[in-house]
Amino acid sequence: MSPEQEHGHGDDGAAARFLTLTAGAPATGGTFVARHEGRVVFVRGTAPGETVTAQLLEDPREQAHARFWRAEAVDVLEAGLDRVPTVWPEAGTDGVGGAEWAHIALPAQRRIATEVLQDLLRRAHVTSYPLDDVQVEPAPHDVDGLGWRTRVRFAVDEDGRVGMRGWRSHEVRDVGENPLAAEAIRRLDLGSRTAPPGTEAVDAVAPSTGPASVVLIGRGLDPEAVEVPASWGDADVSVRTARGLVPLRGDGLVRERVGERLFAVSATGFWQVHRRAAELLSEVVAGVLRAPRGGSAWDLFGGVGLFAAVAAEQVGEDGQVITVEGNRRASVLAAENLQDLPQVSVATADVTDWVKARRGGVDCVVLDPPRAGAGLELMGLLTRAVRRRIVYVSCEPSTLARDLAAAEKAGWSVVDLRAFDLFPHTHHIESVAVLEPVAR
């Protein structure tokens, strides 16, 4: 058992406590489990098997009866085998969020993510699939896990400084080289100039075609007063105020190419973040959806139509695909992006409400919900409505595990499950699970 090491005072003057801890198994949120006098402590900024000095995040006197404590490693006493020099020093202890595994070797990150995913699925009692077979795979051609992030939201402080928030503070910190960001975003060098007064955040996008995009976001921003600096090169520039998006240069859209197809996406709208993700996930979905020619498919949480295009190809012009998306701007763009596919129609609706109101079933469904997952109600509806296959694309394994377990209880079985490292140097995992009814 690790002895308490010393007492100290945190920046805010509250009593801080430093413990010597040895990190064990990975837990959720990128942390590792350590024990102090029998109590579990979830430690951030460490790696399996290493011994660190860690600062408790809460005042232990107020948390004396808490079941667990949380801590951040502030000093490495004995490095673990997986530790490497960080790829992003500004994301280290007390640094910017979004790269909590930057100090862990990339293959080890994937091994640890695999452990977390398998553990979550086991704890949720997902039993129909051999979970030992699930491994987190790298994105194709991703050798160092750098330069993948095609969407970055920068924070801006009251002095106009552009950076990112500390992971546990509101202070805006310098992003340094920002090595996870795509090259086109790094070239903008947004941190080198102050933002116009009233700017609350800056969105930068590096699409797969065309120029980069910068969107200044601020309820009270005056688009006419914004000067575009020369360092932004030929980037498109827009301002998003309380009244909506005002393009200053370009049309407020970016274009993403997947195979032969171009998708227009709002400069602040959702698109898969890793530069290889849209293509990879489209290929994986195409390989497992198996929508029958002339049959029907739903693309739920459809965004601007990425997976509807895949389903449309499979069902052909005699089939029917409905893509359902809650964001009106995204579904208007989906209709435009897929206008050459007469078999596709677009519904703007809450997915659960839409499925509930729908009469009749469907052959296949692809769904790609946000982190909250589909939820038990929607899984119940889908396991009754879908005749052949459900392909579940997930960016949050804990909600995926819950939803797969619910489908199993409803008589479905997981027949394929792959996971991808589409967020290198973070603990996030993208997964694609395939469900089939056991017997009808």
Ligand SMILES: C[S@@+](CC[C@H](N)C(=O)[O-])C[C@H]1O[C@@H](n2cnc3c(N)ncnc32)[C@H](O)[C@@H]1O
């Ligand atoms: C993870 S994104 C997936 C988008 C798309 N499948 C893609 O890959 O580009 C989730 C999408 O679901 C939409 N969404 C979130 N909650 C929703 C809900 N309750 N009903 C309908 N759409 C929702 C979001 O606007 C977002 O476009």
